[in-house]
Amino acid sequence: MELRHLTYFLAVAEELNFARAAENLRIAPSPLSRAIRELEKELRAPLFDRGTRHVALTTAGVALVPKAQEILSQVAALRQVTSHSARTRAELTMGVRAVPDTLRRTLIDDVFHAVDAEATVEIVARRTEDQYRALLRGEFDFGVTVGLPDDPRIDYLEMMTETYGIAVPDIEPYRSMEIVRPEDISALTMIRHDQEHVLDGFEPYYRSAAQSTSVTNDIVGEMHALVAAGRHCCFAVLNPDAPWTRLVSGDGVVIRKLTAQPYVTTCLTWLARRSGEDDLGAYIARATERFAEPLRL
Secondary structure, three states: OOHHHHHHHHHHHHHOOHHHHHHHHOOOHHHHHHHHHHHHHHHOOOOEEEOOOOEEEOHHHHHHHHHHHHHHHHHHHHHHHHHHHOOOOOEEEEEEOOOOHHHHHHHHHHHHHHHOOOOEEEEEEOOHHHHHHHHHOOOOOEEEEEOOOOOOOEEEEEEEEEEEEEEEEOOOOHHHOOEEOHHHHOOOEEEEEOOOOOOHHHHHHHHHOOEEEEEOHHHHHHHHHHHHOOOEEEEEEOOOOOHHHHHHOOOOEEEEEEOOOOEEEEEEEEEHHHOOOOOOHHHHHHHHHHOOOOEEO
16 A cells, blocks of 8 residues: 555545546546555455445445544654754745735745744645645645635644625726725626635625526636627726735726725635644744734735
8 A cells, every 4th residue: 555545535535536636636537446446455444335316425435534543644744744853944835826926935934944044945836725735645745825714634724814805897886996895896797706705795796697607717817808809798807916816807808896895815724633843833934923913915
């Protein structure tokens, strides 16, 4: 049995779908299925019921989940401990969502390098839910995620809050407005991104818009053109340096405040059991000091 067998097993256990698990792992479905069969053969027990329409954990599979998580977590912690003990350069892996460059630089310069000037930090772009899975599998040391995790195995530190506004065409009456009300967009189509964070203040605008249309990662670059053309709008962070806002901003588009002040929180996340001084404790302590007050953008 290799560690990859447990990593692959947890990926399938979390998704209960081989295709989605393979996509999360960035591998093809066939080697994933082969690895699961190898693990089942070694353990002499089926781990999944593979129906034509669904995949479910067997009794043996359910029992293996916490054991596999514990093993991978201990391996990750052991790697970090031996790295420090050997006085070698620390190697950290951190998942990130789209965040302003300011936050990313602050984390690396004022947190990780403040603790260990020689530390290397590999940054991997992942969605929040994918980062949680990677933390639990021991693939990431830290994550930079949206919202507060509700899994007790994952600890967090609030680092930044970003207030949302709305991107509208740079035409009247929007050009003269400071605040756009829900009824003001009744003639516009609301663009909804497939990874959009739905906040409490959004719902009145969804209801008031003439209609909604969805976009995916493949065409987010077209959002500026859609809004600038005069018939669309979308939510955007008020901070002009936010990556999402930069995709929408430009000639023909203005970003205005909403009647409410909905905001999203970005957190530094890590596996709670790795908070000890002999593991990630020094980095966590420094981050807690640096972000005693979350950045408000």
